[in-house]
Amino acid sequence: MDCKPVNLTEALASFDEVYSPRIVARMNDYDVRIAHTAGEHVWHVHEDTDEFFLVLDGRFDVALRAADGTESTVELRKGDTFVVPKGTEHKPSSPGGSILMFEPSGTSTTGDRHEGEIPGHVDSTTGHALS
Numbered sequence: 001m002d003c004k005p006v007n008l009t010e011a012l013a014s015f016d017e018v019y020s021p022r023i024v025a026r027m028n029d030y031d032v033r034i035a036h037t038a039g040e041h042v043w044h045v046h047e048d049t050d051e052f053f054l055v056l057d058g059r060f061d062v063a064l065r066a067a068d069g070t071e072s073t074v075e076l077r078k079g080d081t082f083v084v085p086k087g088t089e090h091k092p093s094s095p096g097g098s099i100l101m102f103e104p105s106g107t108s109t110t111g112d113r114h115e116g117e118i119p120g121h122v123d124s125t126t127g128h129a130l131s
Contacts, residue, residue, distance in 0.1 A: 008034060008056060011130055012098050019092075020123035021101065021109060022130045033101045033127050037094035042118050044090065044111030049104050051084040058097020065089035089115075 006024045011034055015022060019041055021033035037060055053060065053076065060076045062084060076082055078097075084090045110124040118124050 006130070008100070012036065012056070014131055017123065018121055019109065020125065021127045023127040024100075024130055026105065027102075029105055030102050031105050031107070031127050033103065034098065035101070036098050037092065038096045039093065039121055040119065041092040041122055042110055043115035045087060045113055046084075046103075046107060047087055047112045049107060050086050051090075051107075052081065052102040053084070054081045054100040055079065056098040056100055058094060060092065060094045060097050060099055063091040063093065065091075 008024065011022060011024055016036065018036045018038045021035040023031045023033055025032040034056070037058070043063075043065065053062070055076045055078050057078055059078075060080075061073050062076065062082060063071055063073045064084070065071050065088075074082055106126050108124060108126055110118055110122065
């Protein structure tokens with residue numbers, strides 16, 4: 001068991017890739033992940049889990065698609081939190097920033113299913129160890 005604190009500012013400074021989360025802690029069966037954000041992500045859905053976001057810096061938007069196909073966007077700024085309910089199609093985007101996420105370990109960044117091609121700047125991963 002690793003019982004050292006993690007400084008999020010230092011952790012974010014240790015990598016530059018966007019939408020490529022680093023696992024900074026594990027709690028029960030959950031990963032605590034941080035990521036840089038910029039540009040468009042991909043429409044995706046997590047069928048069996050909610051997804052928690054905390055904006056650490058900048059702005060982070062989450063487009064949501066309802067079952068009837070209508071879309072809305074939640075605009076988040078530094079200090080804001082938001083939970084995407086399980087089964088909700090969503091597409092993150094950002095002009096630039098950083099986020100912290102809570103997700104069950106093994107959750108893919110591109111969901112259980114996604115729409116279209118995954119952009120080259122989006123890392124389809126279950127998270128990377130913090131170097």
